[in-house]
Amino acid sequence: MIARLTLRFVALGYLGALLLVPVGIIVWHTFSGGLGPVWDAITAPEAVNALKLTLEIALVAVPLNTAFGILAALILVRTNMPGKALLSALVDLPFAVSPVVIGFTLILVYGQNGWFGAWFVDHGYPVIFSTPGMVLATIFVSLPFVAREVVPVLREIGTEQEQAAATLGATPLQTFRRITLPAIRWGVVYGVVLTTARAIGEYGAVAVVSGKVIGQTQTLTLRVQQSYENFDHAGAYAAALELAVIALATLFLMNLLHPRKDG
């Protein structure tokens, strides 16, 4: 009994000191001046711009990665395409690369001295230190999630229904739309939740390729760091609070979609 209580105490103490108390402190710290200043900090023009840019980037990255993720999962599970192992490894690669390295490699391709940087600048579409680079960085870091979630679901549902549909004369597209997609939809949704959370929350890769121009290339995560460095603590905590609320919503959706049975 005592051993059990000690274990519980140590486990919860560790979680408390590392996770719960710090996150609680952030909420307390943000609201320590009352609701008014928080509202002002969230509705300040730069803060609104940062939120807008964050959502715009996610709005491009998430649909693209969702379409790619479903397609990649179908290729990995349903075909015998040569080079599948390589494809699978490449889909997972973004998990193994430091965000800073991701940003840096984009500079090597699209930066001023990069492979195609000068071409894009000459044609009036600079990539680095501008929104397209931030979109590319976000797509890179959030690429694996949908494919990773859909692959096991595809394996599990098997191919019997798809074959039945094909036998009855359905075209591949009809089979996908009427049979496969409905069967994998919750896996897709779970993947989309994870992709969105990562796209909104990415900091390192985006920090490398953004020009950090407040109001133009400042996302919410960049705003947290830049405001803090510029001693605008209210701005930093307000942006952090917005991101924390998004994170908690993500967590809620994760638990709703995949309730853990091993707790």
Place this chain on the structure above:
Amino acid sequence: MAIALPRTRVTGAAPRGVAPGLAVTYLSLIVLLPMAALAWQTQKGGWSTFVDAVTAPDAAAALKLTLAAALIVAAINAIFGTLIAWVLVRDEFHGKAVVNSLIDLPFALPTIVAGLTLLTLYGPDSPIGLNVTYTRTAVVLALLFETLPFVIRSVQPVLHELDRDMEDAAASLGARGPVIFRRIILPNLLPAVVSGMALAFARAIGEFGSVVMISGNVPFSTEVASVHIFSQVSSDYEAGAAALSVVLLAISLTVLISLSLIQRWSSKHDR
């Protein structure tokens, strides 16, 4: 199933026509092209440039700190991760479900918010008077936060599936708690603990956002490899940044690939 299916390509929803080409093109543009640029940049200067860049005192110090911190973090995770998983599976208390779902918070919370969070509690304005900023403790603390879920989430399902008959048998033969844990439970959990440690290590090697604000980034002292790469990129020292990037990438790929090989090997030899 009664009828064996022919081993030819399965029809149904298998992508065909331009679809696979589209996926490969997308992946090449987004992932392969930047990686190729990194390889190109690294080989441009030749072997000596690479060695010089990696062994430069500041780069070597950053690498050493990163590796040491990641190892420490993996070790602490092994102990506390297993312990927390144990409490979440075998113990019963009020609010357990909530605690269990909060374990994934570090995955959902943006790294920079995690950094600010730790800075608020363990920084200069700490309400509990504990200031670790600009120390190596801060680096370890930030990495512990980010990697918390790995061991827990990998041990939990194994512990849940673990047959309790073995423990009961050991107990009926007179074994006490610690002996049962060491001789029965731990050997069963070990693969899951190691796999969680490997994932945590690989993640810690490249971590940036949570470390950058609280560590102070003092060269030779609290500057981790990813922060060093960031400052090299900012000062346009691309050869140095490329060399260090390749080293980080090589380490995490080695860890992750060996992990998946071991897992494949053990699942083949399991039964």
